[in-house]
Amino acid sequence: MRLPARPPSLEYTGALPMITLLRASDYGSPSRFERERRAVFAREWMAIGDTSQLAVDGDTLALSVAGFPIIVVNDLGTLRGFHNVCRHRAGPLVADGRSQCTSFVCRYHGWSYNRDGSLKAARDFGEAVRSEDFSLHPIAVADFRGILLICLSPDPKPLTEWLATVEREASRFPIESFVVTHRSQHEIAADWKVYAENYQEGYHIPLVHPGLNRQIVAKRYEVRIDGPVAVYRAPTRAGSVTDGVWLWRFPGLALNIYPTGMSLESFWPTGPKTTLVSYTFFFHPATPEDQQTAAIASSIQILEEDRDICEAVQRNLSAGIYDTGILSPRHERGVELVQRLVAEALARDEAGALRS
Numbered sequence: 001m002r003l004p005a006r007p008p009s010l011e012y013t014g015a016l017p018m019i020t021l022l023r024a025s026d027y028g029s030p031s032r033f034e035r036e037r038r039a040v041f042a043r044e045w046m047a048i049g050d051t052s053q054l055a056v057d058g059d060t061l062a063l064s065v066a067g068f069p070i071i072v073v074n075d076l077g078t079l080r081g082f083h084n085v086c087r088h089r090a091g092p093l094v095a096d097g098r099s100q101c102t103s104f105v106c107r108y109h110g111w112s113y114n115r116d117g118s119l120k121a122a123r124d125f126g127e128a129v130r131s132e133d134f135s136l137h138p139i140a141v142a143d144f145r146g147i148l149l150i151c152l153s154p155d156p157k158p159l160t161e162w163l164a165t166v167e168r169e170a171s172r173f174p175i176e177s178f179v180v181t182h183r184s185q186h187e188i189a190a191d192w193k194v195y196a197e198n199y200q201e202g203y204h205i206p207l208v209h210p211g212l213n214r215q216i217v218a219k220r221y222e223v224r225i226d227g228p229v230a231v232y233r234a235p236t237r238a239g240s241v242t243d244g245v246w247l248w249r250f251p252g253l254a255l256n257i258y259p260t261g262m263s264l265e266s267f268w269p270t271g272p273k274t275t276l277v278s279y280t281f282f283f284h285p286a287t288p289e290d291q292q293t294a295a296i297a298s299s300i301q302i303l304e305e306d307r308d309i310c311e312a313v314q315r316n317l318s319a320g321i322y323d324t325g326i327l328s329p330r331h332e333r334g335v336e337l338v339q340r341l342v343a344e345a346l347a348r349d350e351a352g353a354l355r356s
Contacts, residue, residue, distance in 0.1 A: 016329065017326035021336070022339045024318075036342065040342065050183075053098055057077065060073045061097075062097060067269070070082070070150060082138055086108065087134040089109065091106040093106055103115060111123060117136035117138055118135050122134070140156045166249055170245065170257055173245075175282070177284055178261055178282035179282060186279070188307050189311045194310045202218050204309065212298075216235065225333060244257055244258035250341045260284050262281075262282045281296050
């Protein structure tokens, strides 16, 4: 018997299994990837690392986020962000990675820009170009307790509102005293939604994460939904409840925070069937080095296990056998959250396109 479908805007509160809101064809489609880039990742705030990378005047960070090339720079103590796209003919201004700069110079034809985004010089154009007409396209940049965030929307939601639940849950931890000790990036051959959904449930822990399963009681893994935020909790095998907090904020910001340190995990699509996962590890200076090493190794091991299962799921989604499934009301409400928020974002984008 097929269960009745529900409108994607409704919160599920029942005890029966939920029908998945997305179909197999929604994972790995090039057209779907383009729609989600603009409806989700061009609208939401995204964490791209830590602000210690931009501690000195002129420090610059360039990277691609969900297919959007961006620059963030420390301009005399003010963090500024721009699309890494020259206004002349779309040349790149700054090579990916960290660098130092006094201005931005297009690597294609040599147009130059000040660090506030204004056009400095249009090489060999003489007086034909008005600088005020060709400033770089800006993006919003923010620092949340040492975490670097950007938003590509011209009208971003206030960060205090966007991060309200995260800020409340994290308020008891001395995050500002933590120091970044390790960064790593990992490519996963799966649609970003496959990875996001996997992140939302502990149902798979006994089968996929044997090491983690020895540490926590997976049957008592809980996911509490608070708007676009999921908060996770599980008792340890020793009977105690972890003294940390585990958080995820749609679409790709994840934080594991403890009194002695924190891991920031951020992820976004790099293509229809590829996802970049970026890790930043922070520790209190008094945390012993062996504890830091063990915590980092454990996180990377769990990621590698998730990579294997997510890539297998993506292959099966692309095989043409599976279409839709059902979700456990006990274990997979977080999966429903991801699917519902994606569906709602696409619906808003389509409604906006129709109005325009």
